[in-house]
Amino acid sequence: MSRDVRRLLIVHHTASPTLRELFETVRRGATTDEIEGVEVVTRAALRATAVDLFEADGVILGTPANIGYMSGALKHFFDTIYYPCLEETRRLPYALYVHGNNDTTGAVRAVESIASGLGWERAHHPVTVTGAPDKDDLAACWELGATLAATISPE
Template sequence: MPTLLLIHHTPSPHMQEMFEAVVAGATDPEIVGIDVVRRAALAVTASDVLAADGYLLGTPANLGYMSGALKHAFDTFYYPCLDSTGGRPYGLYIHGNQGTEGAERSVLAAATGLGWEPGAAPVILSGPPGKADLERCWELGATLAAQLMP
């Protein structure tokens, strides 16, 4: 069964709302035959990444960069996965109060270095997520999961 791995750092209520919407989209009952695995960024392993067929990445923007937790995750699995995960789709969601550009740029650089392919446009929010924002998060999760359907 294809696996979608959701690697996230969810330290705030806004990130939690986004995470829940992404999970709801990825696990929609109309999307069948996909195993959705959730791992906190500080707990994900190279084995988790190697076993997955696609990825959803969630991070707050901290001081103009991805969270330290997501950076740690990339540091943990980057080289063990470098030659084995190229071409796999990924999606990204980011929440920041201001200055999300550096966080987006840093995640895109790491994903590009791994050879991952964007499976959907990133969802990047500032301030409290509204209904339309959460729908975009839901669509992100659903889009990535649907791409992996057998």
Template sequence: MPTLLIVHHTPSPATQAMLEAVVSGACTEDLDGIDVQVRPALTASPVDVLNADGCLLGTPANIGYMSGALKHFFDTVYYPCLSATIGRPYGLYVHGNEGVEGAVRAVESIATGLKWRKAFPPVTVLGQPGKDDLESCWELGATVAASLLD
């Protein structure tokens, strides 16, 4: 059974709503047969990544960059997973109250270094997530999960 690992840093109600929408999309009934594992960024390990067939990443934008927790995750898993996870699909969602471009650029740069494959464009939300934003998060979760069945 394919495994999708959702790694997130969720310090606010906005990022919590986005996480819940992503998980809901990844766990939709249409995608029976996918094991969805959800881990906070500070506890996710190289073993979690090595056991997964794809990753979905969530972070707030802090001062124009990914959260320190997600950066710690990447620092922990980068070298142990570098050659073993080439080509795996990933997705990203980012919440901010101002610019999120730096956070997206940083995550995409590291994912490129890992040679992961972007399965869906990043979902970015400024301010309080609305209905359309949460639907985009749901679609992100469903699409990245479905990419594991290809």
């Protein structure tokens, strides 16, 4: 791939219609026509690999909050990439969106702790949605995607 095109990786565990809506909105923001030079690649958390991260210039993580924690699928992703990516992906810009039925605090804390351990740099505050998303939640998801794409854009 030419270096005048940057790659934004979206790693997600989309286990519900609500998470599908958030994921699609994040992807629309990341692929907006207003930002050029960014290729968006999506991977389900159980299929994403260290190679996907090595090829990425930024990453967006999406997860449900399950029993006060990130999904097992996203945890599995981190378990498989942590040591291979520990040195290679330092300073990688990242962002996070989380959906929960009543609380997302533990999931956000867990993801941010691991991202910090990897040396990643938060490029956008986490978007957290509890219950059904409203128009402000969806606007925040769109902005998260667009912000990460703009952060890594070569333009």
